[in-house]
Amino acid sequence: MGKVIAIANQKGGVGKTTTAVNLAACLAHLGKKVLLVDIDPQGNATSGIGIEKGDIDECIYNVLVEDMKAKDVVRPTNIEHLYIIPATIQLAGAEIELVPVVSREILLKNALAPLKEQYDFILIDCPPSLGLLTLNALTAADAVLIPVQCEYYALEGLSQLLNTIRLVQKHLNTNLKLEGVVLTMLDARTNLGLQVIQEVKKYFREKVYETIIPRNVRLSEAPSHGKPIILYDVRSKGAEVYLELAKEVLARG
Numbered sequence: 001m002g003k004v005i006a007i008a009n010q011k012g013g014v015g016k017t018t019t020a021v022n023l024a025a026c027l028a029h030l031g032k033k034v035l036l037v038d039i040d041p042q043g044n045a046t047s048g049i050g051i052e053k054g055d056i057d058e059c060i061y062n063v064l065v066e067d068m069k070a071k072d073v074v075r076p077t078n079i080e081h082l083y084i085i086p087a088t089i090q091l092a093g094a095e096i097e098l099v100p101v102v103s104r105e106i107l108l109k110n111a112l113a114p115l116k117e118q119y120d121f122i123l124i125d126c127p128p129s130l131g132l133l134t135l136n137a138l139t140a141a142d143a144v145l146i147p148v149q150c151e152y153y154a155l156e157g158l159s160q161l162l163n164t165i166r167l168v169q170k171h172l173n174t175n176l177k178l179e180g181v182v183l184t185m186l187d188a189r190t191n192l193g194l195q196v197i198q199e200v201k202k203y204f205r206e207k208v209y210e211t212i213i214p215r216n217v218r219l220s221e222a223p224s225h226g227k228p229i230i231l232y233d234v235r236s237k238g239a240e241v242y243l244e245l246a247k248e249v250l251a252r253g
């Protein structure tokens with residue numbers, strides 16, 4: 001059975017999508033069959049992986065709101081072994097449209113269940129909120145990976161997220177584990193970074209791995225330089241840190 005990892009943090013711009021896209025590409029490069037599920041209405045993982053917005057007929061919206069089968073929305077990407085369920089701006093209304101739906105927190109879990117046997121990893125790129133879409137991701141996931149940008153307000157935001165994760169563990173998904181914390185856009189290990197890690201360890205008994213993604217890692221080497229989300233060529237130096245992260249994810253199993 002494939003492992004489902006939600007990449008979540010309700011804080012905006014902390015590196016969720018950049019981590020999701022590059023981790024997915026690196027896991028695929030290491031020979032794993034990977035499905036990236038974009039549940040952020042901004043659709044940055046979708047465009048970041050190379051799918052033009054005008055080129056999308058069906059997306060995760062049709063799965064969650066219109067009951068379409070997830071397998072019918074999966075698309076191949078230009079990267080071998082990497083597939084995506086795209087998102088479009090249509091998804092922005094889904095949280096309101098789903099209000100009358102009973103068990104609306106488990107729609108994604110149910111939709112992805114038949115795909116778990118077909119992929120080694122399913123990565124879910126969450127939107128910057130703790131709303132219904134993120135709850136669906138946390139409920140569908142086996143583990144959650146938290147990108148944290150180490151700045152002054154990081155700890156406060158993190159404690160909100162960890163509180164939500166604990167509530168999800170209690171009420172919606174007793175199997176949810178913490179996969180790890182990715183400290184993004186850091187130049188070096190700082191006191192704030194260490195404080196963030198300590199905070200996480202207070203909440204979780206599982207061993208949490210820590211990966212540091214430096215700020216502006218050779219952005220100029222990225223083939224999609226100039227786009228908001230950088231998808232590194234896995235052979236480039238910029239991808240090294242994501243390859244290390246992918247190896248840690250594999251080692252954890």
Ligand SMILES: Nc1ncnc2c1ncn2[C@@H]1O[C@H](COP(=O)(O)OP(=O)(O)OP(=O)(O)O)[C@@H](O)[C@H]1O
Pocket residue numbers: 011012013014015016017018019040042044126127128184185186213214215216217228229230
């Ligand atoms: N390691 C990094 N070094 C420099 N810039 C980075 C790094 N990681 C991400 N960025 C940049 O920071 C911005 C936000 O990153 P990203 O979109 O991945 O965050 P996000 O948490 O998914 O955002 P949102 O909350 O809007 O979904 C992007 O412009 C991205 O290119």
